[in-house]
Structure formats: structure tokens, C-alpha cells
Amino acid sequence: MNINMLSDEDKMPMLETTLDNLREGVNVVDENGTLIFSNRASADYAHSTVSKMIGSQITEFYPRAALLEVLRTKKPQLDVKIEHDDGRKYVVNAVPLIINGKFKGGVATFRDVTEIENLGQKLELLKQELTFSKVDDAFELIVGKDGSLKEAIIIAQRSIGALGGPRHSVISGESGTGKTLLARAMFYFAKKIHVISEDASFIEVNCAQFTNPDIAAVEIFGSEKGAFTGATEKRGLFELADGGVLFLDEAHALAHYQTMLLKAVESGKIRRIGGRKDIDINVIVIAASTKNLKNVLLPELYQRLAQYEIKLPPLRERPLSEKEKLLNCFIENYEYNAGDKYNVKLKIDFTNEAKGILLNAYYPRNIRQFRDITYATIDAAVPLISDVPASKKVTAVVDINHIPFYMFESSGSDGVYQEQEEPKTIESFNFDDSKMDREEILNKIIFTLNEKGLGPRKIARVLEEKGYDIKYYQVAYRLKKQRNSNI
Numbered sequence: 001m002n003i004n005m006l007s008d009e010d011k012m013p014m015l016e017t018t019l020d021n022l023r024e025g026v027n028v029v030d031e032n033g034t035l036i037f038s039n040r041a042s043a044d045y046a047h048s049t050v051s052k053m054i055g056s057q058i059t060e061f062y063p064r065a066a067l068l069e070v071l072r073t074k075k076p077q078l079d080v081k082i083e084h085d086d087g088r089k090y091v092v093n094a095v096p097l098i099i100n101g102k103f104k105g106g107v108a109t110f111r112d113v114t115e116i117e118n119l120g121q122k123l124e125l126l127k128q129e130l131t132f133s134k135v136d137d138a139f140e141l142i143v144g145k146d147g148s149l150k151e152a153i154i155i156a157q158r159s160i161g162a163l164g165g166p167r168h169s170v171i172s173g174e175s176g177t178g179k180t181l182l183a184r185a186m187f188y189f190a191k192k193i194h195v196i197s198e199d200a201s202f203i204e205v206n207c208a209q210f211t212n213p214d215i216a217a218v219e220i221f222g223s224e225k226g227a228f229t230g231a232t233e234k235r236g237l238f239e240l241a242d243g244g245v246l247f248l249d250e251a252h253a254l255a256h257y258q259t260m261l262l263k264a265v266e267s268g269k270i271r272r273i274g275g276r277k278d279i280d281i282n283v284i285v286i287a288a289s290t291k292n293l294k295n296v297l298l299p300e301l302y303q304r305l306a307q308y309e310i311k312l313p314p315l316r317e318r319p320l321s322e323k324e325k326l327l328n329c330f331i332e333n334y335e336y337n338a339g340d341k342y343n344v345k346l347k348i349d350f351t352n353e354a355k356g357i358l359l360n361a362y363y364p365r366n367i368r369q370f371r372d373i374t375y376a377t378i379d380a381a382v383p384l385i386s387d388v389p390a391s392k393k394v395t396a397v398v399d400i401n402h403i404p405f406y407m408f409e410s411s412g413s414d415g416v417y418q419e420q421e422e423p424k425t426i427e428s429f430n431f432d433d434s435k436m437d438r439e440e441i442l443n444k445i446i447f448t449l450n451e452k453g454l455g456p457r458k459i460a461r462v463l464e465e466k467g468y469d470i471k472y473y474q475v476a477y478r479l480k481k482q483r484n485s486n487i
């Protein structure tokens, strides 16, 4: 029996059952972006139901859907990585839906790669640990050490190494500005100067990851058997960090347990949830947050934690020279990984235009986003491992066409330090520094966006959001001039 032997009536339920049992999400939209089909996995990812989704605009559930690009350009979007506002990451394949030769919308299949990415991040931390253990100065790996982060690093060193003994500290800064990296550097610094022992632990916890504050409390303070239904005897993170550093990332989420936290940092004692006796702990607490902890925590707790207050500036406030250094670090890492994983001798070159666009873009999620977009750009320029020549030597030139399209989209921001920069006029960009002709760059952006299906008004809007002051008719004029010169 094959599918054609089924009646039309039977075919549909069979297809629906098949699609509903896929782990991949599936969405189908008509040419207006209205969902005409979603499978169960897609509804689960969107925290909705299939019946609620069908008939609605896809943007209600997937604001950055790759299908929007398919509708705009009528071209496939393959292996696109999209990060949604809730932090989940998806790899999407979206293609036009052509019926009887006519464009009718688009079909997307996608899978959630958040867990894989998180594992990748853990691996990165392990690598970082290896690197830290090799350098003499733990802060050496931090780009900006002698520049925009000089002050922050001096305070960090004092918090660990002052003669009065190590103190707790607070690191604040937008998401992706390097709070975890700095906390780790402080931990290695403490080891190097023998403030903590060689086998001391660095325990890191993202306090915002817990859906329920009670679960967070059990994780952090531990629990005694029978403290609540199903409770087991459990050592909390404070106990695990004893003798070392406890890094409380997104510490504002601990607001429910401030008195317990206060006791821990004030008297060096904790009590497990449901426990009757205090346990002595000797821990350096580094609390980090994207929010201003002063406004969230009890004043006495804030005062105890923020004995040293370290502020990390957002990427947009760091000088171009530091951004270039970061870019070079990302490129070196990429080349190193190709050698390490596949034994490929990879050499990556960037055209000035591509470099200029990456360096001048606005990254609401700061260095992490700058890194991820750089890697995605390089991904598009290098061959697949299956196409690498037998010599295992590869040179890749990254140009403007390799930059992912979503770079040019307006990007949302999060966190409290996210004030937009003053819109810059085109003239105020210092293109001389990056040895580029600014007119050439602007034209390239305009033509690339136009090739991707955007009209002058949309292009002007995108450029305005990126800080370029240009009117739609100026864009139209440039496009017309270009077209005439091509005739």
C-alpha cells in the first residue's frame, strides 16, 4: 500500500498525525503571513495551542520568523539561526510554498537548539578554565583591560586582594557585557594570590533560571529530608562553594530569600531549607545583575554585597579599537577551533566593508551577540567540512554578502541599561579608522537590502534604526543611480 491508495479523506489525518509527532516544529503561512498550519511541536515551542495559532499572524507567536523573509523575497531561507526574545534559539529552514506554479506562502521547519547551545557554552567555560590556568595574569584575557575596563578591573582586584581579606562584590552591566568572564578572572586571581586554595571551587548559578523561588532556595541553601513533600537531604550551592567563590548571576531574582542571603553574607552561616542547625560557610559571593541591585535588594543586603561595586560598560560605549580586538579574538578562536576539531588550517580574511558593518552595528546583547553574529557570518563564508580540500588548507574571504540578514533587521533590546544611542548622522561615523569609504559602505548596505527585497522606505527605516540618518528618497536616488550605471 502506498499513500496514493488512500482516499483523500484518509490522507489528511494521516499527514496531520505524522506532522504532529515530529520533534521539529512546522509552520505554514499564506502569502499574508497568516498561519494556515502549525504542528503540535510548534504550538509547544510558542506556549500556545494549534487551534489558537491557526488563522493568526505568525508574528504573534514567532516575531522573528524566517518565513517573513520568504514572503518578502520569495526565496528559501536555509539553516537560519534565530534567537527569540525569551532566549530560545532555533535553526530554521523556510521555503516558498508554490502551488500550480503560483506563490501561495511559505513552509518552515525548525528545531530548538537552545540545549545544544547551552552545552556549547558549558564547553566554552571548560576551555576558558584551561586557558585561565595557563596565563600568569588572570585578567589578561579580558579585552579592554587597559582601556574601558581598567577601572573595573582595579576594583575587582581590590575586592579579592585587599589586605583586609577578600570581600563580596556586585557586578552590574547589560546582558553579554562580560560579567561571568570577569567573575571567573577574579576567581583565578584569588587562586594565584593564594587568597583561596588551589582546589577551591567556582560555583555559578543563574538565579533567574528557576521558575519557582522555592526551587531556587533549595538549590542555593540546600534542604533537609522531609522539609517538604519529597524533600531529600541536599547540599546547597553555598556549601558546594565553601572555601571558594559563589557567583550569583541575575541575583535580582533571589528577592524572595534576601534574609537568608543576608545571614549568609553577614555571618557566614546558612541554614538548609527545613534545617534546624546553622552551617558555617566561608564563601566569596560575587552577585551579578543586568538590573540595578540597589533598587531591588534590601538596603542592608545590598550594602553587604556591594562592598565593591563593579560596573561593566555596554559594547556600544567601548572604543572601536577594543571592538576590533574582540573581532580579532573571535576570528582567531574560529580558526583555532577548525584546527582543533578538524585539523583544518583555516585562514579567515575580512573585506573592509564586512568588517566595518560588523564593527559599527548595534548589538543589544553586547559581546555575546557580536561574537555569535561574527561566527554566523564566518560560517556563511567557509566551506563545509565535506568540501575541504585534501591538503586541509583553506582561506576564506568574508564579505558583506555573508553577514546574516537579521543583522539589518531592527532588534529589540532588553535589560535596564539599554538606552539607545543618540542617532548618529552618517558623517559622525569615523570610517577613516577602519580605512573605509563610508559612501561605499552605505551604498553596499542599501543595494544588499534591496536585493533581499526591501524597498527604499523600509531600507531607510532599517538604516535609521542602525543610527544612519538618511531619508527614503535619498535611498531611492542611490538605487536609481546604481541601476542607471548598470544599464
Ligand SMILES: Nc1ncnc2c1ncn2[C@@H]1O[C@H](COP(=O)(O)OP(=O)(O)OP(=O)(O)O)[C@@H](O)[C@H]1O
Binding pocket: 141, 142, 143, 144, 173, 174, 175, 176, 177, 178, 179, 180, 181, 182, 249, 290, 326, 329, 367, 368, 371
Ligand atoms: N572584555 C572581554 N574580552 C573578551 N571576551 C569577552 C569580554 N567580555 C565578554 N566576552 C565574551 O563574551 C561572551 C559573553 O560574556 P559573559 O557570559 O561573561 O557575559 P555576561 O555579562 O555574564 O552575560 P549574561 O548577563 O547574559 O550572563 C563570552 O564568550 C565572553 O568570553
